[in-house]
Amino acid sequence: MRHRLAELRGPDVPAKALDARALAALAANPGCRRRAILDGAGVDKAALAGALGAPSDYGQSQFALIRGNTFEARVKADGGAELLRLTRTLLDPAAEPPAGAAVPDLSAPGPEGRTARTALALREAVAAGGWTLLDHPMLALDVAGSPAFLEPDAVVVHPDGGWTVVEIKSFPMLDGSADPAKVGAAARQAAVYVLALEAVAARLTPPPAVRHEVLLVCPKDFSNLPTARAVDVRAQRAVTARQLDRLTRVETIAEELPEGTCFDPERPAGELTAAVDAVPAAYAPECLSSCELAFHCRERSRAADAVTRLGRPLRAELGGLGTVHEVLSAARGESGDPDDPVVAALRRAAALRAEALAAAADREAVPCP
Ligand code: SF4
Numbered sequence: 001m002r003h004r005l006a007e008l009r010g011p012d013v014p015a016k017a018l019d020a021r022a023l024a025a026l027a028a029n030p031g032c033r034r035r036a037i038l039d040g041a042g043v044d045k046a047a048l049a050g051a052l053g054a055p056s057d058y059g060q061s062q063f064a065l066i067r068g069n070t071f072e073a074r075v076k077a078d079g080g081a082e083l084l085r086l087t088r089t090l091l092d093p094a095a096e097p098p099a100g101a102a103v104p105d106l107s108a109p110g111p112e113g114r115t116a117r118t119a120l121a122l123r124e125a126v127a128a129g130g131w132t133l134l135d136h137p138m139l140a141l142d143v144a145g146s147p148a149f150l151e152p153d154a155v156v157v158h159p160d161g162g163w164t165v166v167e168i169k170s171f172p173m174l175d176g177s178a179d180p181a182k183v184g185a186a187a188r189q190a191a192v193y194v195l196a197l198e199a200v201a202a203r204l205t206p207p208p209a210v211r212h213e214v215l216l217v218c219p220k221d222f223s224n225l226p227t228a229r230a231v232d233v234r235a236q237r238a239v240t241a242r243q244l245d246r247l248t249r250v251e252t253i254a255e256e257l258p259e260g261t262c263f264d265p266e267r268p269a270g271e272l273t274a275a276v277d278a279v280p281a282a283y284a285p286e287c288l289s290s291c292e293l294a295f296h297c298r299e300r301s302r303a304a305d306a307v308t309r310l311g312r313p314l315r316a317e318l319g320g321l322g323t324v325h326e327v328l329s330a331a332r333g334e335s336g337d338p339d340d341p342v343v344a345a346l347r348r349a350a351a352l353r354a355e356a357l358a359a360a361a362d363r364e365a366v367p368c369p
Pocket of ligand 1: 029032033034281287291292294
């Protein structure tokens with residue numbers, strides 16, 4: 001199977017490792033077979049999108065990165081005193097105050113070394129009791145048989161031995177709430193770390209509890225002061241676990257592809273378009289903020305007149321009608337089963353619209369006194 005995936009990627013193209021952001025984005029569109037096979041084969045989707053003539057602007061700007069790093073340094077100042085205070089206040093108020101928490105040195109050569117060092121620090125923290133802050137630990141998660149190395153912003157070990165993932169983001173929390181789309185993306189990313197931590201915990205006896213409520217730390221209102229909220233990531237964790245499980249079965253998708261299919265960005269654009277089109281996609285506007293192929297898939301979705309590009313909620317309302325043409329035709333009474341509740345609702349809506357337009361036209365036709 002590895003051989004087949006290497007063929008799909010291109011024989012001389014190295015596999016692109018998946019990071020937490022990429023793994024989290026998988027959970028954002030669990031029904032997309034195109035993304036599953038490209039990620040499973042280790043295809044560099046940004047390079048592929050460029051070769052298809054639809055480069056993405058997905059990713060963080062340099063300015064956002066610098067702002068994020070500055071805020072994170074502030075949150076972790078003084079041995080993470082404020083970060084630990086927020087963790088206790090929101091997630092473990094009955095625990096002792098986190099004065100004098102341990103902050104172990106996690107440096108080691110290479111990702112494997114850092115992963116082993118992190119696992120040791122976690123074990124020692126549980127044995128020692130009290131509060132421990134792990135600053136940028138390194139975790140490994142098995143993805144389709146290979147380890148993906150992941151680096152959360154922080155992990156806190158509670159006095160009871162439980163572990164909490166901390167995500168530090170630079171988008172603001174205004175009056176205690178933040179942009180739901182951004183919170184959702186952060187929750188999906190944190191869920192990946194939770195899964196990786198669970199793999200570490202499973203190797204300890206007894207296994208410590210990996211908390212499914214993570215701590216999201218953001219700037220308060222328009223200031224640079226940290227504030228936080230607890231985010232329950234159980235749903236995101238379940239979706240990501242299912243997606244990762246599907247990734248290990250990308251062979252089913254691969255087997256259905258025509259012989260010779262290859263996603264090597266060096267191939268001519270026409271060949272690449274045919275290769276990408278050979279795998280069914282599930283485009284939705286959410287792809288624009290989570291997948292490098294979004295501009296290409298949006299274009300193909302428009303060309304196919306698909307209703308998915310109008311958003312998942314609307315798609316769900318339209319039942320078996322898959323194209324805008326089918327929807328309009330059903331609304332006009334030219335096609336569709338009148339007993340189908342979706343078709344009936346469309347015709348009722350079309351009739352109401354016609355009535356409203358006629359009434360508006362009548363009002364305009366009345367001469368001014
Ligand atoms: S942009 Fe395309 S490949 Fe990526 S998740 Fe959306 S539909 Fe799938």
